[in-house]
Amino acid sequence: MLRLxxxxxxxxxxxxxxxVAGGVVVNLxxxxxxxxxxxxxxxxxxxxxxxxxxxxxxxxxxxxVWRSAARYAGPPQLAQAARIAAVxxxxxxxxx
Numbered sequence: 001m002l003r004l005x006x007x008x009x010x011x012x013x014x015x016x017x018x019x020v021a022g023g024v025v026v027n028l029x030x031x032x033x034x035x036x037x038x039x040x041x042x043x044x045x046x047x048x049x050x051x052x053x054x055x056x057x058x059x060x061x062x063x064x065v066w067r068s069a070a071r072y073a074g075p076p077q078l079a080q081a082a083r084i085a086a087v088x089x090x091x092x093x094x095x096x
Contacts, residue, residue: 005060007067011082014068019061019086027093030054051094058090 003009004018034050037043065086069079 001060004064005067007064007069007071009064009068011065011068011072011074011079014061014065015082015086019065019090023058023061023090023093026057027054055094058094062086062090 004014007014009018030050030053033053034046037046037049066083069083072079072082
């Protein structure tokens with residue numbers, strides 16, 4: 001995760017593994033956890049735990065993709081598209 005944060009991973013790995021696949025898994029799991037806790041009457045705990053895990057992950061993944069895109073040697077349009085998709089996608093997942 002430290003290599004992701006620093007942008008040391010190849011852009012494809014940072015984007016597809018960490019932002020897309022990891023983002024789906026982390027956000028789905030934390031949403032389920034949040035819903036279970038809310039249904040048990042522990043709304044505050046659900047919000048703290050649900051967003052307390054997802055938000056930091058989403059931030060690290062978005063920053064990692066952004067920094068990996070800066071080192072990408074391929075077409076600049078792909079790097080820019082990855083940046084936009086990661087920031088928008090992870091931001092939307094953070095709000096839900």
